[in-house]
Amino acid sequence: MAAGTAGALTSTAGPAQAAPFSVVYGTAPGPAGDVGYGLLGTIPSAPAPTLVILSLTIDRALTSSHLQAGTILVEPPANYLCVSIDPPCHGGHLYPGKSEGLPGWAELAVDEHDFVADFNVRLKQVLDHLIDVEQLVDPDRIAVAGTSRGGFLALRYAAFDPRVACAVGYAPVTDLRQLSEFAIAASVPFVDELSLAAHLDPLVGRPVYIVIGDRDVRVGTDSAIEAARALSAAAVTGLPVADIVNPSFEDLTGGWPAPWTMDPLPRTQTAGPSTAQAHTGTRSLRVENVSGTGVAVRTPRLPAEPGSQYTATSWVYTESGTPATMFLEFFKASGARVAYEFVAPAASSTWEDVSVSAVAPADAVTVDVMIYGAIQAAGVSYHDDVTLTRSVASEVELHVLSEPDGHTTPPGAPEHSAAWIEGHVGP
Numbered sequence: 001m002a003a004g005t006a007g008a009l010t011s012t013a014g015p016a017q018a019a020p021f022s023v024v025y026g027t028a029p030g031p032a033g034d035v036g037y038g039l040l041g042t043i044p045s046a047p048a049p050t051l052v053i054l055s056l057t058i059d060r061a062l063t064s065s066h067l068q069a070g071t072i073l074v075e076p077p078a079n080y081l082c083v084s085i086d087p088p089c090h091g092g093h094l095y096p097g098k099s100e101g102l103p104g105w106a107e108l109a110v111d112e113h114d115f116v117a118d119f120n121v122r123l124k125q126v127l128d129h130l131i132d133v134e135q136l137v138d139p140d141r142i143a144v145a146g147t148s149r150g151g152f153l154a155l156r157y158a159a160f161d162p163r164v165a166c167a168v169g170y171a172p173v174t175d176l177r178q179l180s181e182f183a184i185a186a187s188v189p190f191v192d193e194l195s196l197a198a199h200l201d202p203l204v205g206r207p208v209y210i211v212i213g214d215r216d217v218r219v220g221t222d223s224a225i226e227a228a229r230a231l232s233a234a235a236v237t238g239l240p241v242a243d244i245v246n247p248s249f250e251d252l253t254g255g256w257p258a259p260w261t262m263d264p265l266p267r268t269q270t271a272g273p274s275t276a277q278a279h280t281g282t283r284s285l286r287v288e289n290v291s292g293t294g295v296a297v298r299t300p301r302l303p304a305e306p307g308s309q310y311t312a313t314s315w316v317y318t319e320s321g322t323p324a325t326m327f328l329e330f331f332k333a334s335g336a337r338v339a340y341e342f343v344a345p346a347a348s349s350t351w352e353d354v355s356v357s358a359v360a361p362a363d364a365v366t367v368d369v370m371i372y373g374a375i376q377a378a379g380v381s382y383h384d385d386v387t388l389t390r391s392v393a394s395e396v397e398l399h400v401l402s403e404p405d406g407h408t409t410p411p412g413a414p415e416h417s418a419a420w421i422e423g424h425v426g427p
Contacts, residue, residue, distance in 0.1 A: 021040050021041055021042075021074060022040075023038045023039065023040055023058070023059065023062050023063060024038065024039040024040075024043065025037070025038050025039075025058075026038075026039065026134075028125050028126040028128070028129035028130070028133075029129075030125040030128070030129070031121070031125070032118075032121050032122045032125050035085060035122045035125050035126050036058070036085065036086070036092050037058065037083060037084065037085045037126045037130075038058035038059070038061075038062050038083070038084050038085075039081060039082065039083055039136075040062040040063075040067075040070065040074055040081075040082040040084075041074040041079065041080060041081045041082050042074075042079055042081075043081075043136065044079070044081060044136055046135075047131070047135055047136060047137055047138035047139075048079060048080065048081045048136060048137065048138055048141075049073075049078070049079075049080050049081070049138055049141035049142075049143075049425050049426060049427065050080060050081045050082075050083055050127075050130075050136075050137045050138065050141065050142050050143070051069065051070050051073055051074075051080045051081070051082050051083070051143050051144075051145060051421065052082075052083050052084065052123070052127070052142065052143070052144040052145070052154070052157075053066070053067060053068065053070050053082050053083070053084045053145055053146065053150070054084060054085075054087060054144070054145070054146030054147075054150030054151070054153045054154050054157075055084070055087075055146060055147050055148075055149075055150040056087070056090055056091075056149075056150070057086050057087075057090050057091035058084045058085060058086055058091060059091075061084040061146075061150065062082060062084050065409075066146075066147045066150065066170075067082070067414075068145060068147060068168075068170055068409065068413070068414045068417065069145060069168065069414050069415075069417045069418035069421055070082040070145075071414055071418075072414065072415060072418035073418050073421065073422070077427065078418075078422060078427060081136060081137065083126065083127070083130065083137070085122060085123055085126055087119060087149060087150065087153055088104070088105060088108070088115040088116075088118060088119050089101055089102075089103075089104030089105055089108070089115070093119075093122070095108060095113075095115075101181075102149065102179055102181040102182075103181050105149075105176070105181065105182075106179075106181045106182045106183075106184050106185050107184070109176070109182065109185045109188055109190055109191050109194060110184060110185050110188055112188070112190040114193075114194065115194075116153070116156050116194055119153055119156075119157070120156065120157055120160040120161070123157055123161075124160070124161055127139075127142065127161075127163070139163050140163075140165070141165060141425045141426055142163055142164050142165055142425070143164065143165055143166050143167070143168065143421045143424070143425050144157050144158050144164050144166075144167050144168070145167065145168035145169070145170065145417070145421070146168075146169065146170065146172065147170040147171060147172075147409060148170070148171055148172065148173060148218070148219060148407065149173050150170075150172075151168070151169030151170055151171065151172025151173060151210075152169070152172050152173035152174065152176075152196065154167050154168065154169060154172070155167050155169050155172060155174070155196055155203070155208065156196065156199060158202075158203060158206065158208070159199045159200070159201075159202040159203050160199075160202070162202070164206075165207070165424050165425045166206070166207035166208070166209065166420075166421060166424040166425060167203070167206070167207070167208050167209070168208075168209040168210075168211075168417050168420075168421065169208075169209070169210045169211070169224070170211055170212075170409040170413060170417075171211070171212045171213060171216055171218075171219055171224075171407055171408065171409055172210060172212070172219065172224060173219045174195070174196045174197075174219070174220070174223045174224050174226070174227040175195050175196070175197070175220060175223040175226075175227075176191050176194055176195050177191055177192075177195070178218075178219055178220040178223050179218075179219070196227050197227065197230060200227075200230055200231055200234055201234065203231055204231060204234045204235050204392060205235050205308075205392030205393060205394070205395055206395055207395040207397075207420075207424045208228075208231060208395060208396050208397070209397045209399075209417055209420050209421075210224055210227070210228050210396070210397070210398050210399070211398075211399040211400075211401065211409065211410060211413045211416075211417065212224040212225075212399070212400055212401075212403075212410075213400075213401060213402070213403025213405070213406065213407070213408060213409075213410050214400050214401065214402055214403060215403060215404065215406055216403070216406055216407050217406060217407070218406065218407035219407060221400065224398075224400075225398065225400065228396050228398040231394070231396045232394040232396045235391065235392050235393065235394040235395075235396075244299055244302075244369070244386055244387060244388055245259050245299075245300070246258065246259065246260060247385055247386045247387060248278075248279075248280055248281045248283065248284070248384055248385050248386075249273050249283045249284055249285045249383075249384065250281045250282065250283050252273055255272070255273070256272065256273070257272075257273050257283075257285065259299070259300050260285075260297055260298065260299060261297070261298055261300075262295065262296065262297050262298075263295070263296040263297075263298075270286075270287075270288045270295075271285065271286065271287045271288070271295050271297050271371075271373065272285070272286060273285060273286070274286035274382065276319075276382070277317050277319075277382040277384075278382075278384060279315040279317070279351045279384035279385050280384065280385055281384075283384075284317070284382040284383060284384035285297060285371060285382065285383045285384070286380065286381075286382050287323075287324040287371060287373045287380070287381050287382075287383065288373070288379075288380045289321065289322065289324065289373035289374065289377045289378050289379050289380070289381075290378060291375075291376065291377065291378040292375060293375060294372060294373055294374055294375040295324075295372070295373040296370050296371070296372045296373075297370065297371045297372075298329075298368050298369065298370045298371075299368045299369045299370075299386070299388075300368065301331060301366035301367065301368045302366060302367055302368065302388065303365070303366060303367075304330055304331075304360045304364045304365060304366050304367040305360060305390065306360050306361060306362045306363070306364055307359065307360060307362070308359070308360050308390045308391065308392055309357055309358070309359050309360075309390070309391040309392075310328055310357065310358055310359075310360060310367055310388060310389070310390055310391075311355055311356070311357040311388070311389050311390075311391065312326060312328050312355065312356050312357075312369045312386065312387070312388050313353060313354065313355040313385075313386070313387045313388075313389075314326055314353070314354060314355075314369075314371075314383050314384065314385060314386040314387070315351045315352065315353050315354075315383070315384045315385050316345045316348070316351070316352055316353075316354055316381055316382070316383055317348070317349070317350070317351050317352075317381065317382040317384075318345070318347040318348050318349060318379065318380075318381045318382075319349075319379075319380040319381065319382065320379050320380050321347070321377070321378045321379020321380065322347065322374070322377040322378060322379040322381075323344075323345045323346075323347055323379055323381030324371050324372055324373040324374070324377075324379075324381050324383065325342045325343060325344045325345070325371075325372050325373075325374060326342060326343050326345070326354060326356055326369065326370070326371055326372070326383075327340050327341070327342040327356070327369070327370040327371075327372055328340060328341050328342070328356050328357070328358045328367065328368075328369060329367065329368050329369075329370055330358070330360055330361055330364035330366070330367050331364065331365065331366045331367070331368075332363050332364065332365060333363075333365045338361050338363055338364055339358065339360075339361050339364065340358070341356050341357065341358035342356055342372070343355065343356035345381075347379070351384075357391075367388070369386055369388055371383050371386075397420065399413070399416070401413070
């Protein structure tokens, strides 16, 4: 596509119209077939910041009030390129034998057909084409936004594609069961697999903006609030870093709970699996400290993300003396330890949970959990059910605004969200 500005729109669309631009149409070939798309804005001579806008159809997204923040961002000085494709069962993306619109979504859900996965593949194909072939889209500056059902698809796509810098939902559908069209799927469990709540983990810690009116019975004000709360709570609670293999020391290889390892230096104390005590299952790790030497039993090193807070937890039972401590250790790419934190449990003849938290330094690439019998301590303790989670700052911005008309975007949302998008994507 050549650089330049497209001609004027042939029809007005109220206050959200982005004159003097008109929609430029194209097709992205690929495994999903030829996927049609629309562009609005100055066709750039170099990859540009991009706002994907989703609504009822390409034209409704790009030439009506559903353009939302795009109304501002498409204009100088931001000069975003706005992109849209048709949602499932809308425009040119129809399914044989299925109704158009949301009734078609419900019919596909009854058949347990994942129409959102279909959509995600189609939109990714378009973005890949615009990045790799047309070289119009900057892959590091992509935002997605949508209104109502388009907001649902925008949030689901952001969870699917890590290239998305931020996502905006204007009065978004967050729970498909809230829609009257889904009454025919009331007894279909697959609907819950499609809804946003089942796909929150990839969005945790990523910038998400939700705005909804306070009396929206169509998509449910409370449902949107609950989705925002769930995202925020997941960030605070922590994400599983990875499954710590054999966290309860139940599985033995040659008598040892692999893949845990014990430091190979000569020791006069012992550590190993035991059936004498167990918090869950039948085994735990028994550590016997002898004063004057130390013993260390570690998980394999797991990937670490600088700036994230990591929390290790375990359960400890003390048989005698001083129990072993638990460390979080961070390592550079060279393998050198760059930082650590530890917790020294209090001796207790009942199982007690302990935890230690630390923020990964800028040069950390891996993290592990270590059970350590200190050199200066003596005692016997048991350790079980070790977990490691990563917490990130909540990046959810929720606006519930007075809107007496029900299912519409509250006034001021396009302008405010445009500034928010620029803050996360850049000019």
